[in-house]
Amino acid sequence: MKAFVKTLSAVAMSVAMSCAWAAPKMSADVVVIGSGGAGMTASVAAAENGAKVIVLEKNAFTGGGAAFAEGIFAVESRLQRDAADAGTREESFKKDMERSFWTADPIRVRDFIWGSAENVDWLMKHGVPVFFRKESVIKEPTWHVFGHYKNTEHGAALIQCMQDNAERLGVKFYLNTPAVGLIKDSNGAVVGVKAKSQKDGEFEIAAKKVIIATGGFGDSAEKVKNWGHRDFKVWRPSVPLNKTGDGIQMAYDVGAQHGEYGFVSHVGTPASHVKFAGNLYTASWQPSALWVNSDGIRFADEGIALSFGLAGDAVYQQFGSEAWSIFDATQVKYMMEQGADSGIGVIVAPGTKLPNLQKEIDEALAKGSDGFVKASSVAELAKKIGVPEKALQKSVEDYNKACDFGADPMFFKTPRYLRKIDTKNMYAIKLNSYFFCTFGGLKTNLKHEVLDTHNKPIPNLYATGADVSGFTSVFYNPYASGHLFGYAVYSGRHAGENAAHALGLKK
Ligand SMILES: Cc1cc2nc3c(=O)[nH]c(=O)nc-3n(C[C@H](O)[C@H](O)[C@H](O)COP(=O)(O)OP(=O)(O)OC[C@H]3O[C@@H](n4cnc5c(N)ncnc54)[C@H](O)[C@@H]3O)c2cc1C
Structure with missing residues (x-):
């Protein structure tokens, strides 16, 4: 996972750096807190x-999680x-x-879905290269991904393009300058933001409107526990970005109502000497493998590998939030010659051949990977991955019988992915569950104004993107790609428009 972060960091860091100065006693019509997907479009x-x-912007660079993301949800788009x-x-x-079992906010969901195609048009009108791409055979075709812009691609391209638009329009960016609180007047209206910079310490910015876009709380162990009810020891963000729920907390501090919280989970391998998105990484979560938990017991239809969120959630439920994916030499040959059944986002398309797989396998074994092993018997495999031999033996036997029979009586895996494991030529790679980011915390109305505990808008305060609840339930939709990034763009740009219109600045 470290390699994952490193690779993605290289992409994100190519997003242009802006000036990092700050001056006290500033004022603006609109202060946007955060420069990710929602903040950029809002600005x-x-x-x-x-x-x-x-x-x-709290970090030294713009973009937040959006710079690492790939695509946005849209339905009935031109593309x-x-x-x-x-x-x-x-x-x-x-x-x-x-x-969502109707736990999402139906009015908001409708609004978002009906506006999603226009979202794509708006981005394209602003120069963002958008393409349509189906992510996986079990997902609906809702993914709209981004091509190259300057020296960036994927989410970073959207961020860079939006930043260019913003700077052309005179927006001022202050990096390394976190917002630390909101300022309220005696009537309870938000009238400014407290910020902090190394040069000036804490200072105030007078603002007619404030838009919160701080991207959730995934990097705060305390909030993951208290708000998300999950244990940070086994449940961590795959891309740590210093997002600690600041905007959500600031809004609570001025009387905002609490919304529900959720996570966008995914599966991945923590094994050392396995390069992120390399051939062996791609092979680690394929629908044709056999997955067992630390008890050596099969626990899922491995076909859920075709949706990273489903796979992440299923692995999370296992003890220690970990599992092993077992495959064999025949499957290695298949992936090298016929291609992978499941891809990795826009980075590895489904069907991509993995010609370096054997080489990467040999290298990882030679270097003594801590999460990847080879075995020529079930007993040897059980020992190497530390699971009870008897249980593993039964899991493999039952699975192989299901493959022979062409039907999976345990978890009903689609027969095309039932491929018998050759116990003389096995590999196993460790799987962990992670999350890309959190979502939820604040409740807003359809103008994206933050609602207080009486369900009334807090004057002048808007919230967007991952800081908001209700555009989905606590269960992130694993069958339709791009909901969170799509909602960030959607809520961001509409909050920005609404804030300006409320000031009578309509153009
Ligand atoms: C590897 C990866 C891949 C992903 N792929 C997808 C995808 O394909 N589709 C999808 O829908 N979602 C995807 N996501 C999720 C995606 O990142 C979010 O949907 C999106 O970024 C949310 O936008 P946002 O503006 O709310 O938050 P972010 O983009 O994370 O932006 C929040 C910004 O606020 C800043 N900030 C935080 N606190 C403060 C403060 N106190 N003061 C000032 N600034 C602050 C942060 O530094 C950050 O720059 C992915 C995430 C990751 C990590």
Whole structure:
């Protein structure tokens, strides 16, 4: 996972750095807190509607999680019309609500889905290169990903392009300058932001409108426990970005209502000497493998590997939030010659051949990977991965019988992925569960204004992106790609527009 972070960091760090100065006694029409997917789009939308905008960013670089992300959700977009199974907004709405057991906010979900295609048009109009791509055979074709922009791609391309737009419109970015609190007047209206910089210490910015876009709380062990009810020891962000729920807490401190919280989980291997998105990494979570937990027991239909979120959640439920993925030499040959059944986001497309797989396997074994082993018997494998031999023996035997029979009586895996394990030529790679980011915390109305404990808007305060609850339930939709990034762009740009319009600045 370290390699994952390193690779992605290289992409994100290519997002241009802006000036890092700060001066006390500043003022703006709109202060945006955070420069990720929601903050960037909010700043552009507010500025192009005539607002003087300041963006505060805690990190030394812009982009947040969005710079590492890949695509946004949209349905009935112009780009998607060719997809045979594209579906309609109505179908999408029904599925979203059913999958959330109607715990998502139906009015918000409808608003987001109906606006999602326009989101794509808006980004393209602003120069973001958007393409349609189906992520996986079990996912609906809702993914709209980003091509190259300057020296960046994926989410970083959107961020860089938006930043160029924002700077052209006169938006000022202050890096290494976290917001630390909101300022309220005696009527309870938000009238400014307290910020902190190394040069000036704590200082205040007077603001007519404030937009919170701080990207969730995934890097705070305390909030993951208290708000997300999960244990940071076994449940960590795969890309730590110093997002500690600041905006959510600031809003609570001025009387905001608590919303529900959720995580975007995914599966991955922590094994050393396995390069992120390399051939062996890709091979680590394929639907044709046999997965066992630390008791040596099969626990899932491995076909869920086709949706990283489902796989992440299933592995999370196992003791220690870990499992082993077992495959054999025949499957290695298949992946090298026929290609992988499951891809990795936009980085490895499904069907990609893995020609270096054997080489990477040999290298990882030679270097003594701590999470990847080879074995020529079940007994040897059980010993190497530290699971009870008898249980593993039974799991392999039952699984192989199911493969012979062509039907999986245990978890009903699609027969095309039932491939018998040759016990004389086995490999096993460790799987862990991680999360990309959190979502939820604040409740907002359809104008993206933050609601207080009486369900009334806190004057002048907006919240967007991952800091908001209700666009999905606590169960992130694993069947339709791009909900969170899509919602960040959607809520960000509309909050920016609304803030400017509320100031009578409409252009
Ligand atoms: C590897 C990876 C891949 C992903 N792929 C996808 C995908 O394909 N599709 C999808 O829908 N989602 C994806 N996500 C999730 C995606 O990152 C989020 O959907 C999106 O970034 C949310 O946007 P946001 O603006 O709310 O938060 P972010 O983009 O994370 O931005 C928040 C910003 O606020 C800043 N900040 C925090 N606190 C403060 C403070 N006190 N003061 C000032 N600034 C502050 C942060 O530093 C950060 O820059 C992925 C995430 C990761 C990590």
